[in-house]
Amino acid sequence: MKIDELFDLSQGHSFELINMSVDPASFVRFVARTAENNGVVARVKTIDAVRPFPAGAISVALGGSVLSSFVQNAPFYTGFHVMALIPKKKMRLAEKLFYCHCIKMNAYRYSYGRQANKTLKNINLPPLPRWARNYQIDYSPTKTRIKRQELPLKINTWRKFKIGDLFDVSGTKTTKIRDLEEYGAGEFPYITTQAVDNAVAGYYNYSTEKGNVLVIDSAVAGFCSYQVKDFSASDHVEKLRPMFLLNKY
Template sequence: MSNAPKLVALGSIFSVHYGVNMELNSLKQEPNGINFVSRSARNNGVSAKVALVDGVKPLSAGLMTVAGGGSVLETFVQPEPFYSGRDLYYLVPPKDMSLQEKLYYCMVIRANRYRFNYGRQANRTLKDIQIPARSEVPSWVKSMFNGEVGAWQAKLSGLNNPVSKTAK
């Protein structure tokens, strides 16, 4: 008898969508603007901050982004609204999925990178990648992970609040 987890297609848990497909060089960079997420493996995939584009609504915070090409299968939870570059997919998780579960699935999806490279991208097969079913998420994801994720959430939310300078 095997203790292997039950695997399901990524598309059976997440709704998979191709991103906005914008080109950074055609956008106006703005230090306090909207995150521009690309196929980068660094900085949560955020490669710049850009000005709002008329008629183009940013994607919602809380979605997961997956690089279909470039740094293939780099997967992140986006904490702020964002625009996306080319070959970037976003996953809409079930409404009841916690941040901890999203981070777990980022790790699981990223673990499949060895199957892809610049010659073989994950564009067509992303929704078919086999990942553990939600019933197979380890208990430590919710218990042990809560303290760490909670501490980081508090630290990160503090980064979004401007520091007020008091006169001396």
């Protein structure tokens, strides 16, 4: 069955977190195009004129960490290019989690910066297996032999600093994927705004930036990664070149 046969698809709110009122005590989440933390990047205050999506809906990233899909357990607003899926009929949590996994498994179809805005509704989902219909999620704590050890931190010696005091912050040269395909596969990573796989979307025989730097996505969730090799980058990738000796550790 296609996604739109099982769910009502709603375009997200397309809000920018910078324009929202962050409130750690709020019950409303802000969901962005990240694969981390169930897609949640903050808790925000409600907007009187805009109703958040209900708890139990599924959020799907249409770009960035494309097709990252999560069941949201609280009402939520969304950033750009996030869609909400609301089941047409009542579904158990196990069913929703199964469909989230199935949606994520289609992410390979959207490599090289493709987005799922227009085509998400047409993705085929498999029939719900019998085991998923009756599966009971075990919420009991996981037992482990690992012992928790508190490591004292001397926070009284910490001090604030500006990123610009330690790093030279600048943009990267934007390289289009079609240009990289002409150079062919190689050893240099192609860095994008995705928050998985260390932000690497492929390896090509071309680079524009020197390695041993930090890179930050400036468009989605601010994902930061360390790049040891020379690399090329998509749009909205900034680099932090250290003003001190830096290694991968």
